[in-house]
Amino acid sequence: MTGTQGVQVRAAAVAVIGGGIAGLTLALALRREGVDCTVFERSPEPAGAGAGLQLAPNATRLLHRLGLTEALRAIAVLPRALRLRGWDDDRPLSTTALGAACHRGYGAPYYTVHRAQLHRVLREAVGPGQLRPGHRLTDLTETPGGVHLTFASGARIRADVVIGADGVHSAVRSWLAGDARVFSGSSVYRGLVPADRLPWPADEPEVRVWPGPGRHLVCYPVSAGREISFTATVPARTAGEESWTAEGDPAELAAAYRGWNPTVTRLIAAADTVRRWPLHDRESLPDWVTPRVALLGDAAHPMLPFLAQGANQAIEDAVTLAVCLGRAAKADAPTALRRYQELRLPRTTLIQRGARESTRFLHLRDHPKPSGPHRPGAPADPRGLAGLRAMSWLYGHDAEAAARREGAGQTAS
Numbered sequence: 001m002t003g004t005q006g007v008q009v010r011a012a013a014v015a016v017i018g019g020g021i022a023g024l025t026l027a028l029a030l031r032r033e034g035v036d037c038t039v040f041e042r043s044p045e046p047a048g049a050g051a052g053l054q055l056a057p058n059a060t061r062l063l064h065r066l067g068l069t070e071a072l073r074a075i076a077v078l079p080r081a082l083r084l085r086g087w088d089d090d091r092p093l094s095t096t097a098l099g100a101a102c103h104r105g106y107g108a109p110y111y112t113v114h115r116a117q118l119h120r121v122l123r124e125a126v127g128p129g130q131l132r133p134g135h136r137l138t139d140l141t142e143t144p145g146g147v148h149l150t151f152a153s154g155a156r157i158r159a160d161v162v163i164g165a166d167g168v169h170s171a172v173r174s175w176l177a178g179d180a181r182v183f184s185g186s187s188v189y190r191g192l193v194p195a196d197r198l199p200w201p202a203d204e205p206e207v208r209v210w211p212g213p214g215r216h217l218v219c220y221p222v223s224a225g226r227e228i229s230f231t232a233t234v235p236a237r238t239a240g241e242e243s244w245t246a247e248g249d250p251a252e253l254a255a256a257y258r259g260w261n262p263t264v265t266r267l268i269a270a271a272d273t274v275r276r277w278p279l280h281d282r283e284s285l286p287d288w289v290t291p292r293v294a295l296l297g298d299a300a301h302p303m304l305p306f307l308a309q310g311a312n313q314a315i316e317d318a319v320t321l322a323v324c325l326g327r328a329a330k331a332d333a334p335t336a337l338r339r340y341q342e343l344r345l346p347r348t349t350l351i352q353r354g355a356r357e358s359t360r361f362l363h364l365r366d367h368p369k370p371s372g373p374h375r376p377g378a379p380a381d382p383r384g385l386a387g388l389r390a391m392s393w394l395y396g397h398d399a400e401a402a403a404r405r406e407g408a409g410q411t412a413s
């Protein structure tokens with residue numbers, strides 16, 4: 001290939017493309033399973049961007065087991081509840097208990113964190129030795145004996161197994177599936193507000209959700225309570241670039257929420273800058289793996305952020321894949337990758353669908369002036385315990401236990 005001749009070909013057992021949430025968690029989980037890997041990240045100076053992320057027990061139990069408990073506690077907030085509120089009058093509509101009730105019920109906490117801080121925690125845990133910044137994958141060729149990778153720098157590498165953890169614009173997915181993204185018709189504005197500018201007391205850590213006519217807004221504390229992160233979803237005619245750093249127009253955002261209750265409008269006004277992310281969706285793939293290549297995280301199953309599960313599912317994927325690869329003999333990577341897909345694809349497809357369907361209660365169409373709770377059971381559930389129990393399909397899942405059970409079954413049969 002022009003420009004790459006003479007570049008030495010190096011070898012990697014497992015090459016992970018993309019050092020985001022999925023790729024870094026995979027590196028940590030593979031280390032625990034005794035599998036060697038190298039993470040190739042396109043950015044020359046990897047640093048997480050973005051705003052808030054909600055991490056539910058289905059992911060935090062896995063991160064804790066990877067040794068990150070103390071590091072996460074230093075950056076996280078433990079919201080005590082998730083509350084739906086009226087878009088016009090800010091009245092509480094329904095509650096899902098989080099905090100101690102969530103920890104008791106699911107054996108792991110519900111955190112809200114800044115994405116950049118989570119990225120730093122993962123990066124520091126992985127360490128510089130396995131991370132190769134400034135490596136943007138441009139091409140790959142799979143042969144029965146290995147996968148040959150070419151990077152924009154001209155570097156070429158041969159790997160036994162390649163994992164595409166390269167996010168919503170995945171080059172590995174383009175190679176594997178060649179499918180197209182579809183603009184969802186909505187954009188998300190994300191902003192950060194210092195906690196001392198808040199229109200409510202900062203010592204009430206909650207996830208607040210205001211469903212409204214054709215749009216909704218979510219906010220929660222991050223950065224150990226020093227900042228509030230909000231995401232405001234609005235209808236949009238045009239898409240534009242999906243990027244953690246694309247600027248948004250604060251005036252456009254304020255106009256989109258004109259007439260909403262003063263808590264919302266003051267929160268929006270308190271943000272100095274906002275970022276805009278046009279939301280794209282993709283159909284689920286029937287196959288994420290070839291004999292030596294697999295997709296992970298957003299590359300495998302990008303999802304609308306309405307169930308707040310994209311990063312959580314990336315973490316579940318990473319631990320599952322590491323367990324599968326850890327159990328496989330080197331020659332049996334194809335079986336490990338297929339087992340990973342069998343374990344993960346049905347669950348992530350369900351969650352992708354659930355995220356799409358969440359707009360039914362988040363974006364009010366028929367009842368633009370809500371007169372009651374929007375979740376079944378909410379009136380009889382003022383403390384939100386039934387609401388929390390209703391999340392057991394999502395928060396109660398232990399991806400690592402499922403993968404280890406599956407492996408034990410295979411060995412026994």
Ligand SMILES: Cc1cc2nc3c(=O)[nH]c(=O)nc-3n(C[C@H](O)[C@H](O)[C@H](O)COP(=O)(O)OP(=O)(O)OC[C@H]3O[C@@H](n4cnc5c(N)ncnc54)[C@H](O)[C@@H]3O)c2cc1C
Pocket residue numbers: 017018019020021022023040041042043052053054055135136137138165166167168169170171188190231277296297298299305308309310311312313314
């Ligand atoms: C507004 C919004 C709110 C969200 N809120 C939540 C939430 O509350 N909870 C939650 O769980 N999820 C949430 N998500 C989703 C979550 O952010 C993603 O699912 C998560 O970041 C996916 O991780 P990933 O590692 O797959 O991708 P990314 O974190 O995007 O990482 C991909 C990495 O690959 C690198 N890369 C890309 N191309 C190449 C290449 N060719 N070569 C080498 N490297 C490459 C990139 O630089 C990047 O570092 C939200 C998303 C949005 C847009």
